[in-house]
Amino acid sequence: MFAGNFQLAVCILLSGNSHKKFELLCKFLNLACISVTSFQRIQRLYAVPAIQNYWDNMERDILDSYQGQKAILCGDGRNDSPGHSAHYLSYSLADANKNCIVHTEVVDVREVNGKSPNMERLGFERSMDKLKRTIEIDEVVTDAHVQIAAVMRKCDKYKDIKHSWDLWHGGKNIHRKVIEASKAKNCKDLLPWAAAVRNHFWYAAREANGSEIKMKAVWFQILHHVVNEHEWVLNVDGSIGKCGHGPLPDHEGTAWLQKGSPSHLALKRSLKISV
Template sequence: MKVSNCQICGSKDIQMQESFNGSAAIIEWVCQEGHRITRWYSQPTLNRGVLSGDFLISATTVLSGNNFGKMKLWADMLQLKFPSASKFFRIQWTYLVPSVDRYWETHLQDLFQSLRGKDVVILGDGRNDSPGHSAQYCSYSVMDNETKKVIMLKTVDKRETARKSVAMEKVALKACLEDLLQNQVNITKLVTDGHLGIAAMMRTDYSTLPKIKHSHDIWHVAKNLGKNYLR
């Protein structure tokens, strides 16, 4: 970019200054009086001044299942410019999370529509963020046995279960079942692991209407047999 003289003071002593904003390089041409003549960004600017590189870095980090801390460490080791933590989380909560939520809700409604009028057998299992009784979060997934598609997913915080990690799986499953029933999915059978709280809940809450037959999957049954009797 050719810059001849300052349009404000007429100075021909023009200096080029380089700086960075997140992952973008910025070059400014400034005269000796401090007047900014023009500015160039290495990345296009999107809505509300968000730089496209910062947006893409944030999006790929979230959607690949990674996290900011690891990616920032990787960038620092390679001496790459990276968006700040505040900018990353602002982009995440302003753009990425709402977009994912909207897509997920649309996807779920399509699934529910395809299951209406059918007898549905579902498979459920939970996954904690850490083993044992110290887990803080539990994500519970429910899959349709016929199509092998995940039709519901709920995440429960330990604070929702009086800080009892062992109760999170039952609470998350109940939330899944209530949402499925509310969306007119006719559940005839549920297959889970041998969680005692889930077994008790199914006997008391779902033994009449809506009546859902509960059974344990064979893998967990065989695992428990081997653990208890084949030592």
């Protein structure tokens, strides 16, 4: 076998291209190209086994690093196309502390009777079941996927694993809700505050450091801030009520909302704040 033919076949595969596309490029350049038969033979006999062996060794090294440790994993799925008409989904579980992908599962839509919204739940279960046999999982963080939440809540095999929701997706959903609330009558002035409300949610989660009452105390501050009220009697946790920022410069950006106005009330409803 010519070395160039072998290297070309492997490079086509590793670059994510297909033989058909590369062959078309060669045709435009009037350049000879290996046949599809040779490409598939090299791929089957040499490239794929080598890639699989490298993948298995890497995965084994990662799992061995958890000996005597509890894992906190973050999971999410990615479809091969936008919307709910995807044919394949890859579900990955990552460890943010180790900065690595711990496991990935690929799901075919035919495995869930053609219902692509169900692929993420299947990918999640497969990944969790495989990892549970080799490492101890203390917590798993996902987006607010309804089926995954139901599985974690109802299945006994996951009863010892804490399930948390990803803050990034939480902030994204809050941003969307504020934008929707701003479309109501007399609420147009709420729209410029959407990004600030989302950022404050992330800030509140960081400041809370796992404390639910602290999270509420900091999160509820946004209702005071947007109406230019930066000091008040008490927070819900009993601390002195005030914003966490320092003195503000002359306000030249987003216009303050009026307390009790339709926009202010719409913000409270969209964030499900009852104070």
